[in-house]
Amino acid sequence: xxxxxxxxxxxxxxxxxxxxxxxxxxxxxxxxxxxxxxxxxxxxxxxxxxxxxxxxxxxxxxxxxxxxxxxxxxxxxxxxxxxxxxxxxxxxxxxxxxxxxxxxxxxxxxxxxxxxxxxxxxxxxxxxxxxxxxxxxxxxxxxxxxxxxxxxxxxxxxxxxxxxxxxxxxxxxxxxxxxxxxxxxxxxxxxxxxxxxxxxxxxxxxxxxxxxxxxxxxxxxxxxxxxxxxxxxxxxxxxxxxxxxxxxxxxxxxxxxxxxxxxxxxxxxxxxxxxxxxxxxxxxxxxxxxxxxxxxxxxxxxxxxxxxxxxxxxxxxxxxxxxxxxxxxxxxxxxxxxxxxxxxxxxxxxxxxxxxxxxxxxxxxxxxxxxxxxxxxxxxxxxxxxxxxxxxxxxxxxxxxxxxxxxxxxxxxxxxxxxxxxxxxxxxxxxxxxxxxxxxxxxxxxxxxxxxxxxxxxxxxxxxxxxxxxxxxxxxxxxxxxxxxxxxxxxxxxxxxxxxxxxxxxxxxxxxxxxxxxxx
Amino acid sequence: xxxxxxxxxxxxxxxxxxxxxxxxxxxxxxxxxxxxxxxxxxxxxxxxxxxxxxxxxxxxxxxxxxxxxxxxxxxxxxxxxxxxxxxxxxxxxxxxxxxxxxxxxxxxxxxxxxxxxxxxxxxxxxxxxxxxxxxxxxxxxxxxxxxxxxxxxxxxxxxxxxxxxxxxxxxxxxxxxxxxxxxxxxxxxxxxxxxxxxxxxxxxxxxxxxxxxxxxxxxxxxxxxxxxxxxxxxxxxxxxxxxxxxxxxxxxxxxxxxxxxxxxxxxxxxxxxxxxxxxxxxxxxxxxxxxxxxxxxxxxxxxxxxxxxxxxxxxxxxxxxxxxxxxxxxxxxxxxxxxxxxxxxxxxxxxxxxxxxxxxxxxxxxxxxxxxxxxxxxxxxxxxxxxxxxxxxxxxxxxxxxxxxxxxxxxxxxxxxxxxxxxxxxxxxxxxxxxxxxxxxxxxxxxxxxxxxxxxxxxxxxxxxxx
Numbered sequence: 011x012x013x014x015x016x017x018x019x020x021x022x023x024x025x026x027x028x029x030x031x032x033x034x035x036x037x038x039x040x041x042x043x044x045x046x047x048x049x050x051x052x053x054x055x056x057x058x059x060x061x062x063x064x065x066x067x068x069x070x071x072x073x074x075x076x077x078x079x080x081x082x083x084x085x086x087x088x089x090x091x092x093x094x095x096x097x098x099x100x101x102x103x104x105x106x107x108x109x110x111x112x113x114x115x116x117x118x119x120x121x122x123x124x125x126x127x128x129x130x131x132x133x134x135x136x137x138x139x140x141x142x143x144x145x146x147x148x149x150x151x152x153x154x155x156x157x158x159x160x161x162x163x164x165x166x167x168x169x170x171x172x173x174x175x176x177x178x179x180x181x182x183x184x185x186x187x188x189x190x191x192x193x194x195x196x197x198x199x200x201x202x203x204x205x206x207x208x209x210x211x212x213x214x215x216x217x218x219x220x221x222x223x224x225x226x227x228x229x230x231x232x233x234x235x236x237x238x239x240x241x242x243x244x245x246x247x248x249x250x251x252x253x254x255x256x257x258x259x260x261x262x263x264x265x266x267x268x269x270x271x272x273x274x275x276x277x278x279x280x281x282x283x284x285x286x287x288x289x290x291x292x293x294x295x296x297x298x299x300x301x302x303x304x305x306x307x308x309x310x311x312x313x314x315x316x317x318x319x320x321x322x323x324x325x326x327x328x329x330x331x332x333x334x335x336x337x338x339x340x341x342x343x344x345x346x347x348x349x350x351x352x353x354x355x356x357x358x359x360x361x362x363x364x365x366x367x368x369x370x371x372x373x374x375x376x377x378x379x380x381x382x383x384x385x386x387x388x389x390x391x392x393x394x395x396x397x398x399x400x401x402x403x404x405x406x407x408x409x410x411x412x413x414x415x416x417x418x419x420x421x422x423x424x425x426x427x428x429x430x431x432x433x434x435x436x437x438x439x440x441x442x443x444x445x446x447x448x449x450x451x452x453x454x455x456x457x458x459x460x461x462x463x464x465x466x467x468x469x470x471x472x473x474x475x476x477x478x479x480x481x482x483x484x485x486x487x488x489x490x491x492x493x494x495x496x497x498x499x500x501x502x503x504x505x506x507x508x509x510x511x512x513x514x515x516x517x518x519x520x521x522x523x524x525x526x527x528x529x530x
Numbered sequence: 531x532x533x534x535x536x537x538x539x540x541x542x543x544x545x546x547x548x549x550x551x552x553x554x555x556x557x558x559x560x561x562x563x564x565x566x567x568x569x570x571x572x573x574x575x576x577x578x579x580x581x582x583x584x585x586x587x588x589x590x591x592x593x594x595x596x597x598x599x600x601x602x603x604x605x606x607x608x609x610x611x612x613x614x615x616x617x618x619x620x621x622x623x624x625x626x627x628x629x630x631x632x633x634x635x636x637x638x639x640x641x642x643x644x645x646x647x648x649x650x651x652x653x654x655x656x657x658x659x660x661x662x663x664x665x666x667x668x669x670x671x672x673x674x675x676x677x678x679x680x681x682x683x684x685x686x687x688x689x690x691x692x693x694x695x696x697x698x699x700x701x702x703x704x705x706x707x708x709x710x711x712x713x714x715x716x717x718x719x720x721x722x723x724x725x726x727x728x729x730x731x732x733x734x735x736x737x738x739x740x741x742x743x744x745x746x747x748x749x750x751x752x753x754x755x756x757x758x759x760x761x762x763x764x765x766x767x768x769x770x771x772x773x774x775x776x777x778x779x780x781x782x783x784x785x786x787x788x789x790x791x792x793x794x795x796x797x798x799x800x801x802x803x804x805x806x807x808x809x810x811x812x813x814x815x816x817x818x819x820x821x822x823x824x825x826x827x828x829x830x831x832x833x834x835x836x837x838x839x840x841x842x843x844x845x846x847x848x849x850x851x852x853x854x855x856x857x858x859x860x861x862x863x864x865x866x867x868x869x870x871x872x873x874x875x876x877x878x879x880x881x882x883x884x885x886x887x888x889x890x891x892x893x894x895x896x897x898x899x900x901x902x903x904x905x906x907x908x909x910x911x912x913x914x915x916x917x918x919x920x921x922x923x924x925x926x927x928x929x930x931x932x933x934x935x936x937x938x939x940x941x942x943x944x945x946x947x948x949x950x951x952x953x954x955x956x957x958x959x960x961x962x963x964x965x966x967x968x969x970x971x972x973x974x975x976x977x978x979x980x981x982x983x984x985x986x987x988x989x990x991x992x993x994x995x996x997x
Contacts, residue, residue, distance in 0.1 A: 076836070
């Protein structure tokens with residue numbers, strides 16, 4: 011099924027296979043037991059989701075092991091619509107009786123919910139947007155080597171070797187290293203007949219060099235700008251990302267940063283590197299175009315959105331150069347899937363076109379509530395113990411097809427700052443007012459880089475910032491950045507998401523001096 | 531939370547079997563049994579709710595070698611007796627693959643077994659909301675009749691942790707954690723107010739009373755004044771103080787400080803312990819036995835990190851004064867980082883209390899304010915600069931203008947840039963300490979008691995148009 015307004019078909023499944031040990035679990039038997047009990051108890055809709063998620067992390071301080079863990083979450087969840095209300099329950103006992111009991115608990119929770127709704131005099135009923143049934147589908151993400159197939163000694167050895175390179179350089183007092191790896195298996199079945207089995211992996215390596223001036227007590231750090239990726243172990247070893255170059259330049263960059271002058275607060279033209287801009291996109295566009303937020307379903311916690319539903323098609327989000335997509339199909343994206351946690355096939359669609367708000371991120375309930383023909387597949391739960399909520403697709407800014415290089419963007423700036431790497435971020439509960447810092451700030455004078463600056467933060471209102479975008483870099487500047495730790499919902503859930511973007515030029519952005527902000 | 535269910539895989543038996551299977555030089559096993567129940571609502575209607583049951587077993591194997599002792603940590607959910615051997619072997623393999631652990635220490639010994647070690651885990655269920663849910667429904671009805679929309683979340687979790695070790699420890703702790711957050715908005719969503727509570731069992735929370743307080747605050751907001759960015763005398767309520775000091779506590783690791791990379795580093799080396807941080811007689815402390823804020827009285831570490839060590843598992847936690855009478859008294863240490871820094875052993879504790887001898891309520895502090903701002907809470911707090919512990923974030927759900935000792939209306943929200951360490955130095959008055967819910971960090975930290983603080987010159991860095 012295609013939706014001309016906000017969807018196109020998913021990428022085809024990759025030929026890799028799902029881990030046999032996951033397939034050996036009683037997936038279908040438990041699903042059948044749970045869905046049958048839910049049906050028998052009168053559920054209008056029921057879905058069953060069994061997940062096995064393995065997380066492993068390694069941390070090194072000064073090239074020595076400082077901690078590691080290897081955690082596997084395993085369990086299943088039953089969600090029902092019963093009497094027009096949601097009910098949810100989860101369990102860990104892998105027996106059909108237990109699965110049926112969990113289904114009954116979910117129905118009981120829906121009944122409890124209906125009582126409270128009735129007590130309040132509300133007429134609100136849960137309904138879901140239609141989606142075709144996908145019987146017996148399998149999808150596996152695109153990667154070479156499963157990081158869990160790599161011996162732990164090889165992982166910690168590589169981190170230690172990289173840390174050693176940093177520590178050997180002049181001016182580096184400490185080196186921190188970490189690696190997070192995840193393999194996520196999901197089995198989904200619902201009463202409409204969809205059954206999907208999926209597997210994906212992701213990993214995030216990170217190294218930080220720290221310099222401490224014993225005499226003055228001043229210190230600072232420089233972190234790698236390599237993004238997390240929906241790739242396998244090859245991301246660290248096959249040369250597609252130039253780790254050697256990044257590690258080699260970090261000590262000198264750090265030494266220069268320690269010597270750099272403090273920025274003078276004021277308005278500057280900013281050339282923002284993708285290693286920084288991805289996070290600004292995440293906070294000011296990604297979250298702002300979640301329709302559940304815009305409607306108020308996250309109002310008490312994550313917040314709402316200035317991009318309210320009544321402004322769809324009219325809100326001037328930013329410059330006419332601005333074209334932003336929601337995408338659950340991008341290869342190696344952290345939010346890339348075959349089917350979401352409501353059985354909706356992955357899609358790609360426009361959120362902002364020519365600077366105007368034209369789309370939202372949806373799940374099935376929100377789609378139905380707001381008159382969309384179909385969900386665009388943004389339901390996700392981060393564990394078997396959590397209910398699926400509307401979570402972010404890979405939200406990305408398109409490069410200009412024949413756009414400039416980063417050097418060309420810089421060359422057009424008379425007096426500005428080139429911002430590289432993310433660090434601190436914060437945005438208000440309606441996604442208006444934000445403040446970001448970074449890893450590296452280079453002064454631009456007369457179209458050329460003129461050394462680093464310290465103590466820089468940029469602060470803006472979302473529409474002012476995107477309205478000030480004066481040039482968008484070409485495809486040669488495009489990088490798929492992202493994060494493992496996007497938080498939303500209550501109970502709190504964490505999702506991984508990618509954001510692709512080119513370098514871009516923003517004019518007259520308010521830059522703060524963080525030392526002055528601290529009253530020093 | 532008191533119902534109990536017979537189990538075929540009793541946690542204490544799982545712990546004993548795992549220890550018996552161990553071939554490592556040392557072994558620590560932690561079994562966590564978790565049940566939760568929650569309700570969530572928006573626009574005066576329940577949206578989602580749920581109950582969950584989880585089981586996690588963590589095996590920490592230690593292996594002695596020529597160059598030191600290594601540790602391997604492997605956790606698995608839903609472990610049954612049949613899964614145990616593979617899990618124990620995986621932990622041992624991880625230990626052998628790891629290099630010597632920097633934080634290696636002898637496993638903790640001594641102490642009597644916890645009395646309930648062989649008893650079934652404590653549980654929660656939807657029954658915890660038996661009185662609360664109808665009251666919540668009634669508060670929805672009243673809100674609708676009163677022209678308010680209610681949003682929020684009620685959550686209750688009980689975690690029973692069983693810790694056993696090859697060194698003889700047999701410890702158990704039951705941790706109930708409940709939170710209630712209630713947010714009221716005007717139907718046009720131009721006014722918003724928030725209240726939160728931490729609770730152990732939902733017997734001490736009253737959504738109707740909270741809604742009534744929020745109705746008062748929404749009424750305050752009917753008169754609105756726009757103020758520019760700047761430094762304002764500001765009353766920080768206990769929840770805001772908690773959010774700032776929780777972050778400060780998370781940033782008070784002794785090792786990082788001694789290495790020169792935190793706000794608590796002393797120029798030229800060492801830490802700032804012993805330095806006066808505040809002119810007020812503030813004491814910031816943790817105490818696992820604090821009434822109403824009880825938390826685990828021994829270390830439960832599922833992995834090693836900067837401020838935690840798996841080798842410290844089972845170590846008794848003592849009442850600890852982090853700041854005493856305004857002087858920095860202690861930074862967070864493991865046994866390893868205590869050796870490195872020369873500071874006493876003081877692991878992190880899961881509660882935090884600030885006491886300053888004040889007796890005034892927030893309303894009384896308002897009455898003593900000639901002109902200033904009264905915050906409701908802070909939001910999206912992130913670290914800008916570790917050297918000063920400069921944090922940024924926003925006000926949310928109501929900033930009120932106080933004139934002549936009374937709230938005279940609402941002002942716009944702001945982004946702030948402030949350091950909690952500096953705020954303690956500049957605070958001119960503290961109210962009485964009361965239990966509070968840190969709003970920003972309530973996913974991670976709920977057991978706090980704080981006073982309100984008066985800050986003469988709080989840095990409102992810019993205006994936030996968000997409501």
